[in-house]
Amino acid sequence: MANGRGASILHADLDAFYASVEQLLDPSLRHRPIAVGGGVVLAASYEARSFGVSAGMPGWRARQLCPGLMFVPGHFREYQRLGDQVIEVLGAFTPVVERISIDEAFLDVAGAVHMFGPPATIAAAIRGRVRGEVGLPLSVGVARTKHLAKVASQVAKPDGLVVVPAGAERAFLEPLPVGLLWGVGPVRQAQLAEAGIFTVGQLAAVHSDVLDSLLGKGAGGKLAALATDVDPRRVEQPRRAVSIGAQAALGRRTATSELLHSALGYLADRVAGRLRAAGRAARTITVRVRFPGLRSVTRSMTVRPAISETLTLTELAVELAVTALAQQRGEPEVTLLAISASNLVEPALQLELPLEAGAPRRGAGDGAGTARWLLDRSVDGIRARFGHQAVGYAAVVFSDMDRVPEAFRELAQHDPKPL
């Protein structure tokens, strides 16, 4: 039970967000099957979805399914702007808004009913305002818990409103496919199907021990809780991020030392820069290497003190990648490299210390560490004034990674949870 009252949790979810924005910006795209992206489908309009096109699908596959499909490049800054605008509309009804991505949010309107009417009325008003003022279709689910509200909004799509009255939860859930439950993706859905479980009602009828043995320890109990509507999560204020990462798809490349240094240098630059901007440092560094065929391995290490220096992060990342590759046979080809920084703490170095030339820095570690810290600080300063391209690290000349638009990286990294 999320609360002892009625169904006051709303889940608001913009429909086919990127594609809808494109159709809003360019009316000639309306009512046509379109996809945002190219090599991969980032979003597909409902017209395209009726052909089986879906987000995450390789571009060639999407064209196969839908020969008339139009690919459009994304207007990523518009997505951010319009997404923010929608969140503002939500905030006009209640301060209790938990944004969970660029295009969806939870609201608790229990405290707003005396001003705006019952939750269902509020939901309808929100949909009307978003359609009228922003121009985008929004689906809303209303229920007593977050999980139920989210399921309801999925059922409401496209451009609909579904209310699950308090007390009607089990009846609502029972006929739905298990894939609508939060936490049931393709793998678990297949595992459940194998056991003859297709609907939430069938799932709820199975003892959680059986689910544990089916899906792995722990997973069963949690799923059973969702299926039987025991979901205590509240609408929350944003938490701090627990990790910061960057990755780059490389096509298919031989993993030479040059490749590792340039690619990981580029990624370390991004990650370390964001760490410093957030006033944080990382104790655990993880590198992921993906090989042709989607197989991947990770190597991580935990260090003390925590780091945020670009060059230090680069060195550790290269070291980790080398150990990961050493266990492969031959000269391996890689398709993707990634760096993730976690175990985030406040940095040992005080960024606000005055920096008079020649002033000794107490407790700043060895000379190399201090030099790197100073280097990062000047680079950050120059970039803040003249833009990111104004200056860089010698090792980081990896311009062919900019195939992915910077705006898309920013959008993807735009975390509703502030650092």
Add this chain to the structure above:
DNA sequence: TCTGGGGTCCTAGGACCC
């Protein structure tokens, strides 16, 4: 001729400590 970039959370096993 299996695709993008950014995340969260969970589990298992081993090391190490008391």
Add this chain to the structure above:
DNA sequence: TCTGGGGTCCTAGGACCC
């Protein structure tokens, strides 16, 4: 002499989400 139980931290992998 290696028996008991409990806890934390670290690493690797995996599922899932937007």
